[in-house]
Amino acid sequence: MDRKAGRERVLILGSGWGGYVLSRQLSPVKYDITVASPRSNFVFTPLLSDATVGTLEFSHVVESVRDRQKRVNYVPAVARSVDFASKKVALEASVVQGAATDIVLTTEPEKPESTRELRGKEVDVRKWRQGTKMELEYDKLVIATGCITNTFNTPGVLENALLYRDVSDARKIQRRIRECFELAVLPNKPDQLRTHLLHFAVVGAGPTGTEFVGLLADYIHRDLLVYYPQVRDRVRITLYDVSPKILGMFDESLSQYAFENMKKEGVEIKTSHHIEELRWGEPNKPAIDMDPKTCLTLKTKEEGETGVGMCVWTTGNAINPFVKEALSDVGTLPASATIKRDEGQPSDIKETSWKVKKNKRPGALLVDGYFRVQLESKDGTNAFMNDVFAIGDNAMMEAGSPPATAIATNQEARYLAKRLNNDDFDRVPRFSFRDMGFLAYIGDDKGLMQLPHVQIDDTNKKVLPEGLKGRTAWLVWRGAYLSMVLSWRNYFLIAIYWLFTRIFGRRVG
Ligand SMILES: Cc1cc2nc3c(=O)[nH]c(=O)nc-3n(C[C@H](O)[C@H](O)[C@H](O)COP(=O)(O)OP(=O)(O)OC[C@H]3O[C@@H](n4cnc5c(N)ncnc54)[C@H](O)[C@@H]3O)c2cc1C
Known part of the structure; x- marks a missing residue:
């Protein structure tokens, strides 16, 4: 507990769609909210490509995790391990003290470079990368550390491709x-x-x-070849x-x-x-x-x-190394865990060794319909932790998971925030994904929109059109993502820059 204000401490790992949206939806009156992540910015991934090609500026697709109104604390750090029994997370600061502050710990696998030349001297970059170690306590923990890029171990890709x-x-x-x-x-x-x-x-x-x-x-x-005909x-x-x-x-x-x-x-x-x-x-x-x-x-x-x-x-996605390596054996059952009612209780719970339940591939954390992280014992008994949750790409629901998208993660974060704010777990329906279809831009001001299919009985007959394509779908694509932008500032800037690009072309700086 945050003793000063009598609030419970919620520690959120990750500042992507899951972590950032949750941190903004949780009640700061009820909770002392901390986000720990190596990224001090939230990235609005659906419009990242627009910024890459100069339609937008990079600043239009990021939001600061640090909060002007101080409702959310931010710790620039990578989580390394969790002790569920004592409710502590071990972290390593991702901002290096001293002269090398440009080096931020990434969560992508390390490229095989260990030295770098600096002012005529070879320096060991690995030393710079060691951040200060620390521990944070929590009352509730939310794991939203996302995924990394899957290179399928293709030779040379990790070293030479642009992820x-x-x-x-x-x-x-x-x-x-x-x-x-x-x-x-x-x-x-x-x-x-x-x-x-x-x-x-x-x-x-x-x-x-x-x-x-x-x-x-x-x-x-449209733009570059004007300069390089x-x-x-x-x-x-x-x-x-x-x-x-x-x-x-x-x-x-x-x-x-x-x-x-x-x-x-x-x-x-x-x-x-x-x-x-x-x-x-x-x-x-x-x-x-x-x-x-x-x-x-x-x-x-x-x-x-x-x-x-x-x-x-x-x-595509491969499981985050933190989820893969650090979240596995738990030892004895944490005090906050509940054995699932429909399961037989093991003879001696204390003696049984428990591990975090994950799906076989890609190894995501298996959660129940309230995003509670589940445990399984050696003898196959299942339990869930009442104080540890996982949302987004690093989690999957046992009973059918929504797709690994920003749209789904956004819904998950909002749902979990409501449950935590109202404290109404097990009293309201479990999360169900509102499928609004898929959207994609395909170039030349054209898009695709896959509407969700609704079937009538078992006849396999679809009652919705199969989808939209062309200009209309492109306008829906823009409208849908503009409506999801998380600050008024970026909302207006994005709309204005889209208009500017139409009139003046993209910035070729
Ligand atoms: C380029 C791109 C374009 C996309 N376009 C779309 C789109 O158009 N529509 C759509 O619906 N989806 C899109 N997606 C997918 C969408 O972005 C993801 O599904 C979504 O970001 C998942 O959210 P998340 O919170 O689970 O993970 P992320 O958003 O990936 O966030 C993970 C966070 O955890 C942090 N982190 C990682 N490891 C640790 C650790 N050990 N400790 C602490 N923090 C850690 C990371 O730094 C990051 O801040 C796109 C993805 C990419 C990469």
């Missing part, structure tokens, strides 16, 4: 696009290398990859995916519409392609150490090696 989750990733992508154009127009570049540099590859044809490719095509064709015929944009169709969760007709429209826009779509390697250097030449002045080689099983200026990797 796409955060503003820092998006800035790198923005910079690399311009670098490729500037390098390609240098007078002394061999023609073959120019062609490789202007080949932009995106791997993963889900909504994130497809939307990014659509916006990239708009940006290059001499390379118009060299530019290639390729979207790769291992599955046979793009936007797998959309109806066949919508996915086909996207495929045809993107092809018309000049995007090459290579479905059923397996990436085998990504390395620096030109195709069919020996691999070299990273050198941004040259290109990379992307190797697929189907077509062998091809040269690319950059490769953006957006192939």
Whole structure:
């Protein structure tokens, strides 16, 4: 308890859709709210690609986790482990003291770089990365640490691809696009290398990859080529995916519409392609150490090696290392846990060893309909913790989980905030996802909207249209995400910048 004000302490791990929305919806009168996360900003991911291609500024798609009105405390730190019995979380500060404050601990797996040259000296970057260790106590804990990018252990991807989750990733992508154009127009570049540099590859044809490719095509064709007309015929944009169709969760007709429209826009779509390697250097030449002045080689099983200026990797979610490694064995049953009523009680609860219940793949925390984290004992008995919750991409419900999207996580955070504010667990219906369909932008001011299908009895007959496509769906896409923006400031700025881009084109700075 926060003794001064008599409030319970809620500790939220993560400042993404789950953590940030929850922190703003919880009652500051009832709770002393703390968010611990390495990211001091919440990122509005659906519009991150708009910022990457200069339609919006990066500041329009972030909100500060620190609260002007001091209703929410923020601790810049990464959670390392949790002791459920003593209700303590061990954390490592993500802001390094001293001269190297630019180094922030990330939650992506470490790239294999350990030294860096600074003012003529080799320094060990690992030392900089060790943050101050600390412990925080909680009365209620919410785990919303999200996922990391799944590279499927493809050789060279972690080291050389541009992963796409955060503003820092998006800035790198923005910079690399311009670098490729500037390098390609240098007078002394061999023609073959120019062609490789202007080949932009995106791997993963889900909504994130497809939307990014659509916006990239708009940006290059409508804005960049105005400044670099001499390379118009060299530019290639390729979207790769291992599955046979793009936007797998959309109806066949919508996915086909996207495929045809993107092809018309000049995007090459290579479905059923397996990436085998990504390395620096030109195709069919020996691999070299990273050198941004040259290109990379992307190797697929189907077509062998091809040269690319950059490769953006957006192939879905892998479980966060914190959830995977730190949240596992619990020891004896924590005092706050309740054995599930329908289960037989083990003979000696104290002696039984318990672990956090997770699904087999991808290893997400299994929660009940009130987002309470569940435990299982060696002998198969289940329990749930009354003071530990998980929402968002790092959690799954046993009885059918909503998709891993911002829209679903937003609903989960709002639902959990209501339950905590009203303290009405087990007295109100469990969470049910309000399915409003899927939206995606596909380029050239066109979009897709997959409406949820409603079936009549067992006849498999759909009573709603299959979906919207084209301009109307694009306007719905914009309207839907604009309505989700979490501050008035960004709401107006985004609307104004969309209008400005229409009139003046994108910023090519
Ligand atoms: C580029 C991109 C575009 C997307 N576009 C859309 C879209 O158009 N529509 C849609 O519905 N969804 C979209 N999504 C998906 C959506 O963003 C996710 O489903 C959503 O962010 C999940 O929310 P979350 O809170 O679970 O995780 P996240 O939003 O990923 O947040 C996780 C947070 O936890 C922090 N964290 C990680 N490890 C630790 C730790 N050990 N300790 C403390 N903090 C930690 C992270 O720094 C981060 O702040 C997109 C995702 C991306 C990456």
